[in-house]
Amino acid sequence: xxxxxxxxxxxxxxxxxxxxxxxxxxxxxxxxxxxxxxxxxxxxxxxxxxxxxxxxxxxxxxxxxxxxxxxxxxxxxxxxxxxxxxxxxxxxxxxxxxxxxxxxxxxxxxxxxxxxxxxxxxxxxxxxxxxxxxxxxxxxxxxxxxxxxxxxxxxxxxxxxxxxxxxxxxxxxxxxxxxxxxxxxxxxxxxxxxxxxxxxxxxxxxxxxxxxxxxxxxxxxxxxxxxxxxxxxxxxxxxxxxxxxxxxxxxxxxxxxxxxxxxxxxxxxxxxxxxxxxxxxxxxxxxxxxxxxxxxxxxxxxxxxxxxxxxxxxxxxxxxxxxxxxxxxxxxxxxxxxxxxxxxxxxxxxxxxxx
Amino acid sequence: xxxxxxxxxxxxxxxxxxxxxxxxxxxxxxxxxxxxxxxxxxxxxxxxxxxxxxxxxxxxxxxxxxxxxxxxxxxxxxxxxxxxxxxxxxxxxxxxxxxxxxxxxxxxxxxxxxxxxxxxxxxxxxxxxxxxxxxxxxxxxxxxxxxxxxxxxxxxxxxxxxxxxxxxxxxxxxxxxxxxxxxxxxxxxxxxxxxxxxxxxxxxxxxxxxxxxxxxxxxxxxxxxxxxxxxxxxxxxxxxxxxxxxxxxxxxxxxxxxxxxxxxxxxxxxxxxxxxxxxxxxxxxxxxxxxxxxxxxxxxxxxxxxxxxxxxxxxxxxxxxxxxxxxxxxxxxxxxxxxxxxxxxxxxxxxxxxx
Numbered sequence: 236x237x238x239x240x241x242x243x244x245x246x247x248x249x250x251x252x253x254x255x256x257x258x259x260x261x262x263x264x265x266x267x268x269x270x271x272x273x274x275x276x277x278x279x280x281x282x283x284x285x286x287x288x289x290x291x292x293x294x295x296x297x298x299x300x301x302x303x304x305x306x307x308x309x310x311x312x313x314x315x316x317x318x319x320x321x322x323x324x325x326x327x328x329x330x331x332x333x334x335x336x337x338x339x340x341x342x343x344x345x346x347x348x349x350x351x352x353x354x355x356x357x358x359x360x361x362x363x364x365x366x367x368x369x370x371x372x373x374x375x376x377x378x379x380x381x382x383x384x385x386x387x388x389x390x391x392x393x394x395x396x397x398x399x400x401x402x403x404x405x406x407x408x409x410x411x412x413x414x415x416x417x418x419x420x421x422x423x424x425x426x427x428x429x430x431x432x433x434x435x436x437x438x439x440x441x442x443x444x445x446x447x448x449x450x451x452x453x454x455x456x457x458x459x460x461x462x463x464x465x466x467x468x469x470x471x472x473x474x475x476x477x478x479x480x481x482x483x484x485x486x487x488x489x490x491x492x493x494x495x496x497x498x499x500x501x502x503x504x505x506x507x508x509x510x511x512x513x514x515x516x517x518x519x520x521x522x523x524x525x526x527x528x529x530x531x532x533x534x535x536x537x538x539x540x541x542x543x544x545x546x547x548x549x550x551x552x553x554x555x556x557x558x559x560x561x562x563x564x565x566x567x568x569x570x571x572x573x574x575x576x577x578x579x580x581x582x583x584x585x586x587x588x589x590x
Numbered sequence: 591x592x593x594x595x596x597x598x599x600x601x602x603x604x605x606x607x608x609x610x611x612x613x614x615x616x617x618x619x620x621x622x623x624x625x626x627x628x629x630x631x632x633x634x635x636x637x638x639x640x641x642x643x644x645x646x647x648x649x650x651x652x653x654x655x656x657x658x659x660x661x662x663x664x665x666x667x668x669x670x671x672x673x674x675x676x677x678x679x680x681x682x683x684x685x686x687x688x689x690x691x692x693x694x695x696x697x698x699x700x701x702x703x704x705x706x707x708x709x710x711x712x713x714x715x716x717x718x719x720x721x722x723x724x725x726x727x728x729x730x731x732x733x734x735x736x737x738x739x740x741x742x743x744x745x746x747x748x749x750x751x752x753x754x755x756x757x758x759x760x761x762x763x764x765x766x767x768x769x770x771x772x773x774x775x776x777x778x779x780x781x782x783x784x785x786x787x788x789x790x791x792x793x794x795x796x797x798x799x800x801x802x803x804x805x806x807x808x809x810x811x812x813x814x815x816x817x818x819x820x821x822x823x824x825x826x827x828x829x830x831x832x833x834x835x836x837x838x839x840x841x842x843x844x845x846x847x848x849x850x851x852x853x854x855x856x857x858x859x860x861x862x863x864x865x866x867x868x869x870x871x872x873x874x875x876x877x878x879x880x881x882x883x884x885x886x887x888x889x890x891x892x893x894x895x896x897x898x899x900x901x902x903x904x905x906x907x908x909x910x911x912x913x914x915x916x917x918x919x920x921x922x923x924x925x926x927x928x929x930x931x932x933x934x935x936x937x938x939x940x941x942x943x944x945x
Binding site for chain 2: 269270429431432433434435437440441444445448449453454455456457458459460461462463464465468469490491492494495498499502533534536537538539541542543545546547548549550551554555
């Protein structure tokens with residue numbers, strides 16, 4: 236099978252993100268990489284869902300892990316066939332897609348693809364064990380398809396960066412950052428990256444910076460209180476982020492911090508381009524549930540407590556950037572202004588695709 | 591001698607901030623408190639200057655440490671007298687006031703007070719050893735005077751917080767936070783505090799939150815990427831910070847991050863009140879040198895490295911908030927709009943004070 240991730244940095248290779256083999260899903264523990272390179276090994280799809288909830292992986296990682304988790308669920312089903320197997324897989328799909336509340340609709344797209352495969356194959360009287368191999372292949376096809384869509388996005392984003400330009404990122408945009416950097420390299424555009432560290436998990440410092448560093452780009456990490464000051468001092472040309480949800484009316488739900496960087500970018504007249512696939516299940520913010528995480532996590536840094544007992548924490552996982560702060564949304568079907576995402580949906584219909 | 595800091599939290603008590611005794615200055619290591627309570631013991635005024643440069647103490651701490659450092663310098667001078675003693679003290683004053691580039695003018699006010707004392711006493715043929723005791727007394731008088739000025743500021747700031755209101759702080763505003771909280775308590779106003787953690791040293795999490803927690807207030811720590819989101823969600827009534835420099839045309843030079851919180855406050859219509867003493871040596875930003883610190887410091891958290899080798903860091907210690915984002919500047923002579931600080935200077939002249 237052709238592997239779309241060749242030439243990718245360590246963090247982006249399939250087998251490192253999440254991988255199904257012999258009744259196990261192995262997930263790179265991105266909470267500690269590159270301080271240590273360790274994997275969480277899951278023996279059941281429930282463990283995969285728990286690993287996603289616990290932030291073992293994030294950005295595109297949970298979707299890859301959920302696809303691999305469906306293969307693992309089939310393996311668990313063993314000798315089950317037909318209706319019983321399908322029911323087992325439907326329950327697993329629900330568990331995996333509901334691992335984190337904000338991204339349920341997006342996760343459904345992944346597991347429903349695996350359920351479609353399952354429905355085709357149960358008619359042929361396949362067992363769970365045999366289905367597992369088929370779903371592992373589906374998972375790889377899903378990832379490949381994703382990489383291709385994100386190659387389009389990376390290329391469209393690269394069009395917007397001047398030669399030798401400087402971009403500011405937020406959190407870890409996984410495949411988008413990977414494909415963007417590959418595209419810039421291909422064009423001979425040696426861009427510079429400034430990565431806010433992204434507390435409390437430091438994804439910007441540990442993950443985005445690692446990918447850019449692996450690929451030989453000039454990358455500078457700053458703390459999360461610096462973007463507004465630094466984007467001016469370092470003449471940032473463009474701010475970009477992925478999105479956990481893009482509503483059809485142009486709101487960007489993404490890692491906490493995105494909103495205030497977008498605000499600073501707007502103040503300085505620097506364009507903010509969000510990237511990703513708009514989610515047609517979310518016409519507006521009314522249907523989006525923003526995840527709250529364990530407040531204790533903000534009271535520590537790399538495992539060391541930083542406050543005295545009695546001090547409280549608060550940890551909204553995401554914030555919402557309003558359309559007025561977004562210059563454009565870079566999608567697999569082109570770049571749209573936040574107010575014109577209806578055209579994204581229409582473009583899909585023209586091409587007879589579903590998103 | 592009357593001690594103005596009675597009833598203060600651990601962090602604000604004289605003997606904990608910086609203290610001269612028997613040829614040593616002992617400074618609380620605020621880089622690690624409250625994770626551990628340790629003191630750096632300095633045996634020379636150069637070591638005091640180095641401790642200030644190394645951020646052993648900050649906020650009001652360096653001024654207290656420099657005042658105590660002048661007593662230590664006198665002790666070092668031993669049997670020196672007259673011109674020789676004065677020269678030694680002048681060199682020490684230069685070393686201490688230049689420990690950090692952004693605050694040289696403000697530090698000069700402290701050490702020049704000690705030099706005035708010295709000039710008076712060398713006429714009486716005092717030795718360095720004897721001068722040390724006199725300058726230790728001067729240091730305490732200086733701190734007392736400071737506390738009284740900041741009591742005025744704390745009280746004026748308290749006037750601006752509604753009953754049961756919520757304030758957001760930035761970094762560690764030491765005496766201002768202490769006097770503000772004492773004043774709120776006195777008035778029966780049990781305010782809530784939200785403290786961004788202030789990377790890379792976590793002063794908000796470790797210091798501001800500790801003072802508020804010590805005094806029994808409701809305090810919540812958030813990471814530095816959350817202020818813009820949280821100030822809306824938690825209905826913050828007011829954002830406040832100290833200032834390392836307040837220029838006479840209303841620019842606020844303060845801990846990196848202040849600017850972007852002020853920007854978010856402005857977006858939501860929440861007032862930002864800077865606090866402190868405007869510096870007449872700085873008519874505008876032209877004369878202010880913003881300190882750059884070791885970039886390696888942003889690549890670690892509580893001693894753990896968070897990036898892979900090859901990733902760069904960048905660490906401007908302060909940022910600049912323009913007057914347009916400042917609702918008011920709370921000083922020891924009243925609250926001023928940023929554009930009317932000339933009146934602060936005039937008020938001083940009326941009262942025959944110098945600042």
